[in-house]
Amino acid sequence: xxxxxxxxxxxxxxxxxxxxxxxxxxxxxxxxxxxxxxxxxxxxxxxxxxxxxxxxxxxxxxxxxxxxxxxxxxxxxxxxxxxxxxxxxxxxxxxxxxxxxxxxxxxxxxxxxxxxxxxx
Numbered sequence: 001x002x003x004x005x006x007x008x009x010x011x012x013x014x015x016x017x018x019x020x021x022x023x024x025x026x027x028x029x030x031x032x033x034x035x036x037x038x039x040x041x042x043x044x045x046x047x048x049x050x051x052x053x054x055x056x057x058x059x060x061x062x063x064x065x066x067x068x069x070x071x072x073x074x075x076x077x078x079x080x081x082x083x084x085x086x087x088x089x090x091x092x093x094x095x096x097x098x099x100x101x102x103x104x105x106x107x108x109x110x111x112x113x114x115x116x117x118x119x120x
Contacts, residue, residue, distance in 0.1 A: 001055050004066045004067055005052075012041070012044060015036060018033045032081050039080070040077065047066070054066070054118075062119070069111040072105075085098045
Protein backbone atom coordinates (compact mmCIF):
# COMPACT_ATOMS: atom_id res chain seq x y z
CA UNK A 1 0.00 0.00 0.00
CA UNK A 2 2.88 2.36 0.75
CA UNK A 3 4.14 1.96 -2.82
CA UNK A 4 0.70 2.85 -4.17
CA UNK A 5 0.61 5.93 -1.94
CA UNK A 6 4.02 6.96 -3.27
CA UNK A 7 2.94 6.46 -6.90
CA UNK A 8 -0.21 8.49 -6.20
CA UNK A 9 1.91 11.35 -4.88
CA UNK A 10 4.08 11.05 -7.99
CA UNK A 11 0.99 11.19 -10.21
CA UNK A 12 -0.08 14.37 -8.44
CA UNK A 13 3.33 15.98 -8.93
CA UNK A 14 3.38 15.02 -12.62
CA UNK A 15 -0.11 16.40 -13.12
CA UNK A 16 0.92 19.65 -11.41
CA UNK A 17 3.71 20.07 -13.98
CA UNK A 18 1.66 18.96 -16.99
CA UNK A 19 0.01 22.35 -17.72
CA UNK A 20 3.46 23.94 -18.02
CA UNK A 21 4.52 21.35 -20.58
CA UNK A 22 1.32 21.65 -22.60
CA UNK A 23 1.35 25.43 -23.09
CA UNK A 24 2.91 25.04 -26.54
CA UNK A 25 0.26 22.52 -27.55
CA UNK A 26 -2.53 25.06 -27.18
CA UNK A 27 -4.83 26.64 -24.65
CA UNK A 28 -7.41 23.83 -24.78
CA UNK A 29 -5.10 21.10 -23.59
CA UNK A 30 -3.56 23.36 -20.94
CA UNK A 31 -6.99 24.23 -19.58
CA UNK A 32 -8.03 20.55 -19.54
CA UNK A 33 -4.76 19.64 -17.79
CA UNK A 34 -5.46 22.25 -15.10
CA UNK A 35 -8.99 20.90 -14.62
CA UNK A 36 -7.66 17.36 -14.44
CA UNK A 37 -5.22 18.16 -11.63
CA UNK A 38 -7.93 20.11 -9.80
CA UNK A 39 -10.18 17.04 -9.97
CA UNK A 40 -7.40 14.82 -8.60
CA UNK A 41 -6.75 17.33 -5.83
CA UNK A 42 -10.38 16.96 -4.70
CA UNK A 43 -10.15 13.19 -4.24
CA UNK A 44 -6.61 12.91 -2.84
CA UNK A 45 -7.51 13.59 0.83
CA UNK A 46 -10.13 10.83 0.75
CA UNK A 47 -7.76 8.37 -0.93
CA UNK A 48 -4.83 9.12 1.38
CA UNK A 49 -7.08 8.82 4.45
CA UNK A 50 -8.46 5.47 3.32
CA UNK A 51 -5.02 4.17 2.34
CA UNK A 52 -3.43 5.12 5.66
CA UNK A 53 -6.36 3.70 7.64
CA UNK A 54 -6.02 0.49 5.61
CA UNK A 55 -2.38 0.21 6.66
CA UNK A 56 -3.08 1.01 10.32
CA UNK A 57 -6.06 -1.35 10.55
CA UNK A 58 -4.43 -4.06 8.41
CA UNK A 59 -7.17 -4.18 5.76
CA UNK A 60 -5.24 -5.92 3.00
CA UNK A 61 -8.29 -6.12 0.68
CA UNK A 62 -7.87 -2.40 0.02
CA UNK A 63 -4.43 -2.79 -1.54
CA UNK A 64 -5.80 -4.06 -4.86
CA UNK A 65 -8.62 -1.51 -4.75
CA UNK A 66 -6.08 1.26 -4.22
CA UNK A 67 -4.08 0.00 -7.19
CA UNK A 68 -7.22 -0.01 -9.36
CA UNK A 69 -8.08 3.48 -8.10
CA UNK A 70 -4.64 4.75 -9.09
CA UNK A 71 -5.00 3.14 -12.52
CA UNK A 72 -8.41 4.73 -13.00
CA UNK A 73 -7.01 8.14 -12.03
CA UNK A 74 -4.18 7.77 -14.56
CA UNK A 75 -6.70 6.86 -17.27
CA UNK A 76 -8.91 9.77 -16.16
CA UNK A 77 -5.98 12.21 -16.41
CA UNK A 78 -5.08 11.02 -19.90
CA UNK A 79 -8.69 11.18 -21.10
CA UNK A 80 -9.31 14.60 -19.58
CA UNK A 81 -6.04 16.19 -20.70
CA UNK A 82 -6.11 14.89 -24.25
CA UNK A 83 -9.84 15.32 -24.76
CA UNK A 84 -10.31 11.79 -26.10
CA UNK A 85 -14.00 11.06 -26.63
CA UNK A 86 -14.93 14.71 -26.22
CA UNK A 87 -18.13 15.91 -27.85
CA UNK A 88 -18.38 19.50 -29.11
CA UNK A 89 -19.84 21.95 -26.63
CA UNK A 90 -23.44 22.97 -27.15
CA UNK A 91 -24.07 26.50 -28.34
CA UNK A 92 -23.67 28.98 -25.51
CA UNK A 93 -21.93 26.44 -23.29
CA UNK A 94 -18.29 25.67 -22.62
CA UNK A 95 -19.08 22.20 -21.23
CA UNK A 96 -17.72 19.41 -23.41
CA UNK A 97 -19.08 16.04 -22.24
CA UNK A 98 -16.78 13.02 -22.25
CA UNK A 99 -18.80 9.93 -21.48
CA UNK A 100 -15.74 7.69 -21.17
CA UNK A 101 -14.10 10.12 -18.74
CA UNK A 102 -17.29 10.27 -16.66
CA UNK A 103 -17.44 6.47 -16.52
CA UNK A 104 -13.80 6.25 -15.36
CA UNK A 105 -14.50 8.91 -12.70
CA UNK A 106 -17.51 6.94 -11.44
CA UNK A 107 -15.37 3.81 -11.23
CA UNK A 108 -12.77 5.68 -9.16
CA UNK A 109 -15.46 6.94 -6.78
CA UNK A 110 -16.92 3.43 -6.54
CA UNK A 111 -13.49 2.11 -5.59
CA UNK A 112 -13.19 4.69 -2.81
CA UNK A 113 -16.63 3.72 -1.53
CA UNK A 114 -15.65 0.05 -1.57
CA UNK A 115 -12.44 0.85 0.32
CA UNK A 116 -14.52 2.65 2.92
CA UNK A 117 -16.92 -0.29 3.28
CA UNK A 118 -13.94 -2.64 3.77
CA UNK A 119 -12.76 -0.49 6.67
CA UNK A 120 -16.08 -0.72 8.50
